[in-house]
Structures are given as C-alpha cells and as structure tokens.
Amino acid sequence: MVLKAEIHCHIEGAASPELVLAQARKYNVPTDDLIRGDSFIWHDFTTFLAAYDRAADLFRTEDDYARLAEHYLSSLARDGCIYSEVFTSPDHAVRAGLSPQAYTDALGEGMLRAKAKTGIEGRMIVTGVRHFGVESVEAAARFAAKCKHPLVSGFGMAGDERSGETEDYVRAFEIAREAGLGITVHAGEFGGWESVANALDHLRPSRIGHGVRAIENPDLVRRIADSGVVLEVCPISNIELRVYPSLDEHPFPALHAAGCTLTLNSDDPPFFRTSLKREYEIAEKQFGLSTRQLQKITRNALEVAFVDRQTRRELLARLDASVKLR
Numbered sequence: 628m629v630l631k632a633e634i635h636c637h638i639e640g641a642a643s644p645e646l647v648l649a650q651a652r653k654y655n656v657p658t659d660d661l662i663r664g665d666s667f668i669w670h671d672f673t674t675f676l677a678a679y680d681r682a683a684d685l686f687r688t689e690d691d692y693a694r695l696a697e698h699y700l701s702s703l704a705r706d707g708c709i710y711s712e713v714f715t716s717p718d719h720a721v722r723a724g725l726s727p728q729a730y731t732d733a734l735g736e737g738m739l740r741a742k743a744k745t746g747i748e749g750r751m752i753v754t755g756v757r758h759f760g761v762e763s764v765e766a767a768a769r770f771a772a773k774c775k776h777p778l779v780s781g782f783g784m785a786g787d788e789r790s791g792e793t794e795d796y797v798r799a800f801e802i803a804r805e806a807g808l809g810i811t812v813h814a815g816e817f818g819g820w821e822s823v824a825n826a827l828d829h830l831r832p833s834r835i836g837h838g839v840r841a842i843e844n845p846d847l848v849r850r851i852a853d854s855g856v857v858l859e860v861c862p863i864s865n866i867e868l869r870v871y872p873s874l875d876e877h878p879f880p881a882l883h884a885a886g887c888t889l890t891l892n893s894d895d896p897p898f899f900r901t902s903l904k905r906e907y908e909i910a911e912k913q914f915g916l917s918t919r920q921l922q923k924i925t926r927n928a929l930e931v932a933f934v935d936r937q938t939r940r941e942l943l944a945r946l947d948a949s950v951k952l953r
C-alpha cells in the first residue's frame with residue numbers, strides 16, 4: 628500500500644453520517660432533513676455549508692470532539708495515512724457552546740489517542756471562516772497565535788472566497804505569521820484565477836487550499852510551479868460541489884504536467900462520499916499516476932507539512948522505508 632498524508636480536511640466535515648446520527652440520538656435532535664440513508668442531504672455550496680453547520684452543531688462537549696478526532700484519524704491510519712492535518716474552527720466551537728481552548732484541547736486529546744493506537748501523527752490548522760467577516764477571522768488568528776497548543780501549527784481561512792476583499796484579511800494572516808504558524812488559504816475553488824493571485828500577493832501562503840482554478844491563467848500556473856507554493860487539491864470535492872462537471876475536466880493532470888507541486892486531500896470526506904484512499908485511487912486510475920508518482924504526492928505533503936524538523940525527518944523516513952520495501 629502506498630503510504631499517504633493529508634493536509635486539507637475540515638474536522639467538522641469529517642464526521643461520518645453514522646457518527647452524526649449517534650450524536651443526534653444523544654441530543655434528541657431530528658435528522659430527517661440532514662441525513663438520508665448513509666448520505667448527508669445538500670445540493671449546492673450554500674446547502675452544503677448549511678448541512679455542515681448542522682452536523683457540526685451535534686458536537687457539543689469536549690468528549691464529542693475528542694471522539695470525532697480519534698475516529699477520523701484512526702480511519703485514515705487504517706488506509707495507510709501516516710500524517711493528518713485538520714482544519715479546526717473556533718467559530719464552530721463557540722456556536723456549540725465550547726470555548727475555543729476547550730475545543731482545541733479536546734481535538735488534540737483525540738489526535739493523541741489515535742496516535743497511541745495507530746502511530747498516525749496529527750496537527751491542527753486553526754481556520755477563520757471568510758464569510759463570517761474580517762473581525763471573526765482576526766479573532767481566529769488571535770486565538771491561534773495565543774493558544775500555544777503543541778499540535779496547533781498553522782492558520783488558514785476557509786468559507787466562501789467570493790466574500791470580502793482579500794486585502795481585508797492581511798492583518799489576520801500577519802498575526803498568525805508573527806506567531807510562527809504555517810499559512811494556507813482557500814482560493815481558486817469558487818473564485819477564479821484572480822482569487823489565487825490575490826491570495827499569493829496579499830496573504831503570502833506557502834500552500835493554497837484547492838487553487839485548481841489557477842489553470843485559467845498560464846502565467847499564474849508558471850508562477851505557482853516556479854515558486855514551489857503547494858496546492859492542496861481535493862478532486863472529488865470539486866466534482867461534488869460542481870466546480871468541474873466531471874473528473875475528465877479536472878485540471879489535476881494539467882497542473883501536474885506543468886510542474887506544480889500537488890497534494891491529494893479529501894476536504895469533507897463523508898459529505899462528498901470520498902476518503903483519502905479514494906482520492907489516491909482516482910489519481911491512479913483516472914489521472915494515470917504511477918506508484919512512484921503517488922509516493923511523490925505523499926512526499927510533497929510531508930515536505931510542506933506544518934511540523935518541526937525532527938517530526939518531518941521521521942515522517943519522511945517512514946515514507947522512504949515503505950518505498951524501499953516495495
């Protein structure tokens with residue numbers, strides 16, 4: 628099995644329908660309009676975000692969040708994943724009635740439990756939600772900068788990238804950068820290539836969440852390839868959210884051929900009926916990547932992971948050992 632690493636997954640979006648149903652029973656909340664069979668109910672980006680918020684609302688205590696993180700990272704480890712970075716959201720914690728610190732500590736506890744059971748290494752990227760506004764994203768950055776949790780190593784921004792001007796978020800990213808956190812930002816998913824260029828110009832991330840619509844501008848593709856900025860590509864998410872009509876139209880192969888550094892990720896796996904394993908399978912079967920190229924995708928993720936030097940060395944050594952064994 629090719630070892631895997633994931634650097635773009637929203638923890639609230641990683642809750643399986645089974646787990647969400649168990650939470651709904653616990654809190655006596657009806658789910659008829661949230662889950663049908665084994666799928667979440669939504670049909671576009673707006674209704675997806677609403678379903679995501681409703682599922683998140685069923686995680687209310689520290690124990691709930693610890694179980695969510697343990698559950699997700701353990702499932703990744705079963706599929707050969709050795710490293711997982713999850714996006715966390717202080718805004719969702721507050722909505723659920725928990726302090727951002729209690730929420731972060733609980734997720735960290737769940738990640739450590741998964742590591743004790745399976746060896747998977749985990750980190751958290753605190754995110755602001757762009758369409759909640761500049762003040763809320765700055766509050767998330769201030770929390771990320773001061774929380775000092777050993778597993779919080781990055782800051783990012785998710786949500787609707789068409790909301791607000793990118794320049795308005797500069798201060799939030801400066802707060803995070805000054806605190807020594809790694810920087811990533813969602814762009815080039817629902818916004819076009821200009822959104823990616825703006826993010827690079829103003830927020831100076833080392834990684835872009837999605838970024839696939841950079842393909843609309845060949846100069847920008849060259850800039851990304853030359854700069855080494857890494858794209859956190861989530862192919863099935865892009866199809867399910869109708870960024871592209873089908874995998875045949877997905878720009879992964881073109882970005883790869885142009886020399887961009889790419890990673891594979893699941894984004895919100897049960898919402899999109901995917902998993903990290905499935906993303907690697909699609910890269911192999913649909914995009915034609917060889918085993919060596921899939922291993923390079925994992926290497927790309929480990930090389931840009933928001934971890935200290937020693938942890939990176941250990942993770943790369945695990946990957947290298949698995950490559951030699953094949």
Ligand SMILES: Nc1ncnc2[nH]cnc12
Pocket residue numbers: 637640679785786787813816864894895
């Ligand atoms: N695909 C996505 N794009 C933007 N924000 C998100 N939050 C959760 N999933 C997201």
Ligand SMILES: [Zn+2]
Pocket residue numbers: 635637785813836894
């Ligand atoms: Zn995302």
